[in-house]
Amino acid sequence: MSPALIIQGLTKRYGSLTAVDRFSLELRQGTVFGLLGPNGAGKTTLIKMLTTLMRPTSGDAFIQGESIVTAGKRVRALIGVVPQENNLDRYLTAQENLVLHARLHGMAPRDYLPRIDRFLELTGLSSRRNDFPDTFSGGMQRRLVVVRALIHLPRLLFLDEPTTGLDPQSRRALWEQLRTLRSEMTIFLTTHYMDEADSLCDRIVIMDHGASLVDGSAQELKERYAHAHIYELELRRDGDRYEELFQLLPQVTSLERERDSFRIVLRDEESLKPLMDSIQSGDIRRICLVEPSLEEVFLDLTGKMVRE
Numbered sequence: 001m002s003p004a005l006i007i008q009g010l011t012k013r014y015g016s017l018t019a020v021d022r023f024s025l026e027l028r029q030g031t032v033f034g035l036l037g038p039n040g041a042g043k044t045t046l047i048k049m050l051t052t053l054m055r056p057t058s059g060d061a062f063i064q065g066e067s068i069v070t071a072g073k074r075v076r077a078l079i080g081v082v083p084q085e086n087n088l089d090r091y092l093t094a095q096e097n098l099v100l101h102a103r104l105h106g107m108a109p110r111d112y113l114p115r116i117d118r119f120l121e122l123t124g125l126s127s128r129r130n131d132f133p134d135t136f137s138g139g140m141q142r143r144l145v146v147v148r149a150l151i152h153l154p155r156l157l158f159l160d161e162p163t164t165g166l167d168p169q170s171r172r173a174l175w176e177q178l179r180t181l182r183s184e185m186t187i188f189l190t191t192h193y194m195d196e197a198d199s200l201c202d203r204i205v206i207m208d209h210g211a212s213l214v215d216g217s218a219q220e221l222k223e224r225y226a227h228a229h230i231y232e233l234e235l236r237r238d239g240d241r242y243e244e245l246f247q248l249l250p251q252v253t254s255l256e257r258e259r260d261s262f263r264i265v266l267r268d269e270e271s272l273k274p275l276m277d278s279i280q281s282g283d284i285r286r287i288c289l290v291e292p293s294l295e296e297v298f299l300d301l302t303g304k305m306v307r308e
């Protein structure tokens, strides 16, 4: 089976800023792919190029073999897009928004009307179909944008932060919906929710400064970074003294403290012995090895400073 998406050295420059820097990727059909990265990493810029809303500075990408640079029209027929900002037509009702979209894709009413009914039902919006989007809550607008992206049966669905602003129920409902769609289409999403990427995506790329840092399943990424050797250590006494002492140990790369509990990241496997030697026997209440979460892998790779 040919790949659903091939990205080859895609680059976007805004003046002197390189927002996406020679990004390459190949996605198998039916993958749920998650693109993670801090604010400003280049996720939306990448999606805008892939969905033909923006021309790349250089490089190309192919959706079912069609170039985003030279075959924009054919690409647009193959994709569904949920942009980061809701872009519903506020002068059309929910139903009219969906019908317009279907007609722009050349669909006949007998094909789109049943789909519209089914999706509105599925997303709990049926009773609001004749209302204007401005009268919807943020989460309801989001759900409508997702429905709209699905009406024309895309082969590849792009979702830029689809669940930002959704309540936990709607988030989970959308995850369920995406899971059922995976047999019909490939899904490319961005998210800032690590639990979402963890539970939904078969493959994850963490990007920063326009480039990919790591690529793998959630489990692979966690295993690859498990060598970070994170320990939770609880002491019976002398927290202040030990804090100073741990800070001086060259084997300790990061230290967090809450009263007598420490979260210690060690440099390597051999670092455990010097740490243990520095503590008087009897002072340890509990020590355990912590498996890193996807969030820790993310912070480890992209740093802890807040972005623009």
Ligand SMILES: Nc1ncnc2c1ncn2[C@@H]1O[C@H](COP(=O)(O)OP(=O)(O)OP(=O)(O)O)[C@@H](O)[C@H]1O
Binding pocket: 014, 017, 019, 037, 038, 039, 040, 041, 042, 043, 044, 045, 046, 084
């Ligand atoms: N139209 C534009 N003109 C100039 N610079 C831009 C433009 N759009 C984005 N940028 C810059 O490109 C970089 C990447 O932005 P982008 O929106 O792709 O990030 P992102 O990963 O989607 O971030 P977020 O998580 O906040 O949505 C940022 O430094 C941003 O300031």
Ligand SMILES: [Mg+2]
Binding pocket: 043, 044, 045, 084, 160
């Ligand atoms: Mg973005």
